[in-house]
Amino acid sequence: MVNAGDRAPDFSLESDSGKTVSLADFPGKTVVLYFYPKDDTPGCTREAQAFSGALRAFTEAGAVVLGVSRDSVERHRKFRDKYDLGVTLLSDPDLAAHNAYGVYGEKSMYGKKVMGTIRSTFVIGPDRAVKHAFSAVKVDGHADEVLALVRGGGREAPPAPPAPGARTNAKSAAKAPAKRAAKAPAKSAAKAPAKTR
Numbered sequence: 001m002v003n004a005g006d007r008a009p010d011f012s013l014e015s016d017s018g019k020t021v022s023l024a025d026f027p028g029k030t031v032v033l034y035f036y037p038k039d040d041t042p043g044c045t046r047e048a049q050a051f052s053g054a055l056r057a058f059t060e061a062g063a064v065v066l067g068v069s070r071d072s073v074e075r076h077r078k079f080r081d082k083y084d085l086g087v088t089l090l091s092d093p094d095l096a097a098h099n100a101y102g103v104y105g106e107k108s109m110y111g112k113k114v115m116g117t118i119r120s121t122f123v124i125g126p127d128r129a130v131k132h133a134f135s136a137v138k139v140d141g142h143a144d145e146v147l148a149l150v151r152g153g154g155r156e157a158p159p160a161p162p163a164p165g166a167r168t169n170a171k172s173a174a175k176a177p178a179k180r181a182a183k184a185p186a187k188s189a190a191k192a193p194a195k196t197r
Helices: 042-054 056-061 073-083 096-101 141-149 170-197
Strands: 012-015 018-020 032-034 062-067 090-091 105-107 113-118 120-124 130-135
Touching: 012 073, 032 056, 032 096, 032 170, 042 056, 042 062, 042 073, 042 141, 056 062, 056 141, 073 090, 120 141, 130 141
Parallel strands: 032 062, 062 090
Antiparallel strands: 012 018, 012 090, 032 120, 105 113, 120 130
């Protein structure tokens, strides 16, 4: 599989609009290239809807989003129209791009080993270097994660070391003030009857 730091392989694939799309068509742009197994399946639909929903934000960040699967252009059009998708869908029936990026191979499905598309996403910088590579992607929340990286210029800052005694879980830390605030009225309410005469 292509990794961060590698030169992104070029491709020329037909899109849902009938035009041939290549990586070279987007000079000066960040390209989010995501590979998915099949049109109109639950996970692939949620992923396409998430990227489509965030498309304006990606555009404002100077990025384009391209989805790639083995499906035909006609299937892409039906998929696009059924869910009103905004992302450009590319057809790769011969697996040329899949193989170039190393995203077709053995994977586990319902406990069995099968050959197929490994759901993957590549964030490619304007210099055509791969900034981030995601393999075996979990759909939910993925588009937001990619958008955050694109907005950050394609560079992931290393996590700062936690201060002594600080929480290591950022989510827990963020929730802590809210929890304390929620508990405060409860304690006051509990003490109230004792003060009444």
